[in-house]
Amino acid sequence: xxxxxxxxxxxxxxxxxxxxxxxxxxxxxxxxxxxxxxxxxxxxxxxxxxxxxxxxxxxxxxxxxxxxxxxxxxxxxxxxxxxxxxxxxxxxxxxxxxxxxxxxxxxxxxxxxxxxxxxxxxxxxxxxxxxxxxxxxxxxxxxxxxxxxxxxxxxxxxxxxxxxxxxxxxxxxxxxxxxxxxxxxxxxxxxxxxxxxxxxxxxxxxxxxxxxxxxxxxxxxxxxxxxxxxxxxxxxxxxxxxxxxxxxxxxxxxxxxxxxxxxxxxxxxxxxxxxxxxxxxxxxxxxxxxxxxxxxxxxxxxxxxxxxxxxxxxxxxxxxxxxxxxxxxxxxxxxxxxxxxxxxxxxxxxxxxxxxxxxxxxxxx
Amino acid sequence: xxxxxxxxxxxxxxxxxxxxxxxxxxxxxxxxxxxxxxxxxxxxxxxxxxxxxxxxxxxxxxxxxxxxxxxxxxxxxxxxxxxxxxxxxxxxxx
Numbered sequence: 151x152x153x154x155x156x157x158x159x160x161x162x163x164x165x166x167x168x169x170x171x172x173x174x175x176x177x178x179x180x181x182x183x184x185x186x187x188x189x190x191x192x193x194x195x196x197x198x199x200x201x202x203x204x205x206x207x208x209x210x211x212x213x214x215x216x217x218x219x220x221x222x223x224x225x226x227x228x229x230x231x232x233x234x235x236x237x238x239x240x241x242x243x244x245x246x247x248x249x250x251x252x253x254x255x256x257x258x259x260x261x262x263x264x265x266x267x268x269x270x271x272x273x274x275x276x277x278x279x280x281x282x283x284x285x286x287x288x289x290x291x292x293x294x295x296x297x298x299x300x301x302x303x304x305x306x307x308x309x310x311x312x313x314x315x316x317x318x319x320x321x322x323x324x325x326x327x328x329x330x331x332x333x334x335x336x337x338x339x340x341x342x343x344x345x346x347x348x349x350x351x352x353x354x355x356x357x358x359x360x361x362x363x364x365x366x367x368x369x370x371x372x373x374x375x376x377x378x379x380x381x382x383x384x385x386x387x388x389x390x391x392x393x394x395x396x397x398x399x400x401x402x403x404x405x406x407x408x409x410x411x412x413x414x415x416x417x418x419x420x421x422x423x424x425x426x427x428x429x430x431x432x433x434x435x436x437x438x439x440x441x442x443x444x445x446x447x448x449x450x451x452x453x454x455x456x457x458x459x460x461x462x463x464x465x466x467x468x469x470x471x472x473x474x475x476x477x478x479x480x481x482x483x484x485x486x487x488x489x490x491x492x493x494x495x496x497x498x499x500x501x502x503x504x505x506x507x508x509x510x511x512x513x514x515x
Numbered sequence: 516x517x518x519x520x521x522x523x524x525x526x527x528x529x530x531x532x533x534x535x536x537x538x539x540x541x542x543x544x545x546x547x548x549x550x551x552x553x554x555x556x557x558x559x560x561x562x563x564x565x566x567x568x569x570x571x572x573x574x575x576x577x578x579x580x581x582x583x584x585x586x587x588x589x590x591x592x593x594x595x596x597x598x599x600x601x602x603x604x605x606x607x608x609x
Contacts, residue, residue, distance in 0.1 A: 303546025
């Protein structure tokens, strides 16, 4: 299939993928996922961390099959189109901590950029502050990029090395199938489940997995990236990826109206709080971390699926970051930011600035 | 840079005398992911030193992004050839 022109790399391709996600994400809510959280890569990775017991927030524990599907769907697309290129070695430890702080910021806002879009499309006005923060963080990241920020070159590696994260994801799915939820119980012999709260709300496993695989496949082909959307516009005035992100928001808005899921306002929005400054600052931290790491949380999963070991490290960083967030009281709840959320955002911004200022290379090298 | 040298040699046999006077610059963006290859390409375009640039990348997303960025600056993608795991994206000023 290598010879086939990649139609998803064209303008209508990326818009089509945005529309597709914009239809499926609100539908997932209709099928059981939490409100304005049809797909949220940060929240879902946080739920996975909870299911594995890396944190003990009882309301957010579930191995989300969508995340498994994203990685495996991307892997399938990459193999079919001969784009599976196992590679790693571009400052993995830095990417790990960027993942940690990206998650900490995301859980102060309560969502990744995908969820920010879905919150907005569901009428949640507080998402506006998150999106403005995201854009601000990415803008700061572009200043570093212009100044020569660069984590260095990757190296090719063994095919099997590129399989590590997809295999981990497959293992999670196997765990879930072997140890299914026992009704009313928070834990079976192996993994945790939520009996109430967002972690208990999910579409049927087969649907979640199927949608995840489809989106993973299409996003690998189209290079869909919500961070790249703003980064490329700021850096190059290029609308390509942004058109996909905007298409997602408008489509989800229409679908939410049709499904009766649209509820405009700032107060009482599902899994959201009204501390606007910290909605902004949390997402600014995330946006900066995504920009320094070269992709939004979704894109990191898709890259990991096509063999990028550094993206896989970022994903693991996010999962660990979810543990930190909930164990140390950094994550927000609908009542507001956690007790240590504000200092965590400040520390995260300082760490990202440190990375941005110190990791420059002459572009020629 | 051996690959550049090799490519340039190969090119000599097919280009005409006038083009021979233009130096094709090479941007080595192997192992880098976006936006670096695009930034490096645009930097090279901005120097105005070459009418033709060979951008070496090793992943499909970078290949597409470099092509798109070149087109947006009024350059033409003359050819993309694949040598092993490396794509040589040859862009030319219109």
